[in-house]
Amino acid sequence: MKRSPEELRRIMERFGAVIKGARVKMTPQRLEIYRQTAGSGDHPSIETIYRNVRRKMPNVSLDTVYRTLDLFRGLGLVASMRPFPDRVRFDANTSPHHHFVCTRCGLTRDFTDPALDNLKAPGAARALGRVESTHIEVRGLCPACASGRKMERTIGTRSHRLKNKSTRRD
Secondary structure, eight states, X not given: XXXXXXXXXXXXXXXXXXXXXXXXXOOXXXXXHHHHHHTBSSOOBHHHHHHHHHHHOTTOOHHHHHHXXXXXXXXXXXXXXEEETTEEEEEOOOSSOEEEEETTTOOEEEEOOHHHHTOXXXXXXXXXXXXXXXXXXXXXXXXXXXTTSOOSOOTTOHHHHHHTGGGOOO
């Protein structure tokens, strides 16, 4: 699921402003890594980002992608999430939103809901410290898994993408 041109333009403008404000050098590698992360609404894995960046920049290393995403996370440009313990996904959408995660295949989609956005953190959470933000993660089965079209958890594999073109990740 690709972002709309308008949404991508807005995200890339923010990226440029944050990089400039942090006085971080804008390199072609950083720009392409962020473009690949921001261009997808599918919360790509580091492997997917690396594979897509290498299509345009064959000499970029996996280490560069890891270090760059870590820098972006520190600057608040991306958030990381773990739909499963063995899989980290990245999200360039830093505006308030929530996630639906398929518990079988790992498909992750953003959604907004004013009622959830205005949800007050419970007292037990506030007692632990100052709550700065809240995020709701709803878990369940995506339409393809619920209908039985997906039978196994094969996140990011070629067979998953070929079998499930409607939920393609890259």
